[in-house]
Amino acid sequence: MFSRFLIIALFSVFIFPVKAEVVARLKENAQVSSRQVSLAEVVSFDEDAESAIVQALGETLVATVMHVNRPIRIESAQIMRLVSRQQPALRNQLRLTGASAVTVILAGEKVPTERIAEAAKAFLHDELHRKRIKFAIRNLHIGSNSILVPDGDLQLKARLAAPLQAARRINVVVDLIVGNRRFDSITVSAAIDMIVPAFRATRQLAAGDVVQEGDYELVERPFDESMRSLDLLDTKTEPASLRVRRNIAAKAIFYRHDVEPVPHVVRNQKVLVEVKSNGILIEKTVIAQSDGFLGQLIKVSDPQSTEFYPAKIVAHGRVEVK
Structure with missing residues (x-):
């Protein structure tokens, strides 16, 4: 009789396997390296726990840290709710022990504003020289005095906040890249004096005229709001032998859309x-x-x-x- 009962019991175990329970001890304090906090960073799993289950549970996101060096507190009940929501198949397999809450801090370091300024200046130098614009930076304004990033390899990548156009002030965005992920972005406002080469008409030209040598001269002038965007005629392109599309007054600056190649055949010719x-x-x-x-x-x-x-x-x- 006893043998029969033992066989039935063993048979039931194989047909209806008991799910292994994973025990995890919640830490009192945890230091993390990114804003997204996973369960694995705030608990210590039992060494005997099944590795596949531990990996799945460990990847569960339990918090987002918004600020460097500013601790946040995560309750164990909150962690269990998040596990149930994100890992419903494993919600009955986790048992938390240890502390009732964990204090998490995203440790980091302060980035000198001088380093941000240098990145913005170097970018502007390359961008404006590429467009053949002479310039002088009068001042830079950085939108934050206290810039903190997580510990790790920090890279600075600058970009224009908006397409470059005629303006006395240009905004540059400096992205703070930590561990190949953008952590934050800082806006740097640069007050700039720009000088650009441009072609200027020496006489009045009517629409349809073909520009001749002597009808224009190369000048340098301050780049301001009166000069529409960067749509100046490239100084590598001589206006001579181009046809005027609209009336151009004497002393006016040539823009790209003011001239066009002379057709091989013109209307009524x-x-x-x-x-x-x-x-x-x-x-x-x-x-x-x-x-x-x-x-x-x-x-x-x-x-x-x-x-x-x-x-x-x-x-x-x-x-x-x-």
Whole structure:
């Protein structure tokens, strides 16, 4: 009879296995290295606990620390609620012992504001020189006097807060990277005097005029709100032989959208057309109905017959009809 009972008992264990209980001792104090606090950082697990269950429980997030060197207190009941919510399959397998609450602190160090300022200045230097802008930094204002980050490898990466445009003040954001993760961002406001090279018209130019040498000069002038964004004509691009798109007053600055390449054919221009028929090349004069560049198709009209037909631009003032 006893043997029969023992066999049934053993059989029941294999069919209905008892879930292993994991015992974890809650620490009184814990020092963490990131804002996201996991269960593994605030408890000590029983050495005999199943490793897979310990790993799953240990990854459970139990708190978020917002400030460096400012302790927070986490109650054991709060931890159990979070485990039940995030790990419902394991909620009955954890038993907390030890302290009734743990005090957590994100230990860190103070970052000198001079280091933040140097990162912002170096970034501005590279950014403005890349755009060929001469400048002088009058002053820098850092939005925080006390900058704290967790202990670890700190990297500073600067970026523009907004696209660069005409302004006497530029905001640079310096990201504080700790352990390859952005911990915080500091805004640095830079008061700047900028000098830029620009082309200036020496006489009044009308829309449609082709710019000639002597119609412009290279000048340097303060970069201020009257100069729209950084849309100046690049000083590597000489305006000579470009066509003016709008009226430009004498002493006015050239912007990119003020000029455009001169088309190979312009509207209402008399152009030579090559007509190939039965191997015979015939040339005659037609009127272009629109502007166009090399290789483009445009409509032309025959002044003798008022007929319109498409033609391909093959050179300045020349089109071809096949």
